[in-house]
Amino acid sequence: MEIAEIIDAAKRPRHVGPNSFRSPPPPLFSLSLRMERVSHPPLPHFRLHSDPLSSGSLEWRPVSCRACEQERPATYVGPVVAAADLEDALCPWCIADGTAHARFGVEFFDAELVPSAVSSDMLEELLTRTPGFHTWQGIEWPVCCGAPASFLEPVGAEQLRARYREVEGPLIGHLVHDLGMSGGALHALIAALDRDRGPTAYVFRCLACGTLIARIDRP
């Protein structure tokens, strides 16, 4: 139960009847007890997508997982590349241990958007045991130091400035050199970045050298 619901429930009129005046007042500690009950189990660690809750690919929402056939407290809401209909139907534990892939052949990122330099081991980890993330048209997964960088989150202009200021220079370099952009159009694009409406910047970090890398995609 969410805190707002607990507060709403507390505000609702209690049963009114002949004995209602005998009801003891609600104990003051009930709120904290209830909050303990909604604490969550630890999520699996994904090397190449470190915080899928913040990035929007996982939600604390119960799912009847199609892979392990159990009720699990977190739902994967990112993209699925699969023959079966698995949208919002898998738990993160079955992604992490490969159960979902083994059972359905599902992948969580478009294999064509991974550079060919990535080794087959790392490709398998990225496609079959790492939660994906939604983009607009699809972006190539950046590679640094010979390996896929770890995805952090989608951001707009405000979050880019606040949290990843150091990546702005390299991002402008990427737009100029790789995409041939310049001048006003380039600055307008950076200013228009928006996490939810797009264009959106996707931020990654190299696990070897720590460099931040950003890519842009638009609706």
Ligand SMILES: [Zn+2]
């Ligand atoms: Zn599962």
Ligand SMILES: [Zn+2]
């Ligand atoms: Zn690197």
